[in-house]
Amino acid sequence: xxxxxxxxxxxxxxxxxxxxxxxxxxxxxxxxxxxxxxxxxxxxxxxxxxxxxxxxxxxxxxxxxxxxxxxxxxxxxxxxxxxxxxxxxxxxxxxxxxxxxxxxxxxxxxxx
Ligand code: AMP
Ligand code: ZN
Numbered sequence: 001x002x003x004x005x006x007x008x009x010x011x012x013x014x015x016x017x018x019x020x021x022x023x024x025x026x027x028x029x030x031x032x033x034x035x036x037x038x039x040x041x042x043x044x045x046x047x048x049x050x051x052x053x054x055x056x057x058x059x060x061x062x063x064x065x066x067x068x069x070x071x072x073x074x075x076x077x078x079x080x081x082x083x084x085x086x087x088x089x090x091x092x093x094x095x096x097x098x099x100x101x102x103x104x105x106x107x108x109x110x111x112x
Pocket of ligand 1: 004013015027028029030031032039084085091092093094095
């Protein structure tokens with residue numbers, strides 16, 4: 001499958017790893033929009049949050065267990081924002097579910 005995040009998980013495309021376990025992989029965004037900008041992806045190809053269902057929701061659960069560990073590891077003590085762009089209107093560019101962990105400065109209140 002021609003999916004850039006599947007290739008990153010497989011190690012075929014290099015990435016700056018932040019965290020990894022059986023269910024998910026986290027790496028620094030190549031074009032950071034905040035001082036800390038990490039992406040967490042499931043190790044199964046799920047196209048977006050709209051593709052989460054009863055069969056694969058363990059990946060979402062495990063990602064949300066990993067996020068506090070990742071945030072603590074990179075020192076996001078003041079808080080952070082979790083974003084998942086889902087579909088065209090949200091400007092999702094990579095069609096493999098991912099959660100942006102963004103922080104390292106005070107973020108704007110406006111969410112869109
Ligand atoms: P989205 O627009 O929500 O689909 O986010 C996709 C994100 O993936 C963007 O923030 C990109 O900067 C990021 N991205 C794309 N290619 C890479 C890559 N090879 N390594 C790290 N981040 C990437
Ligand atoms: Zn994929």
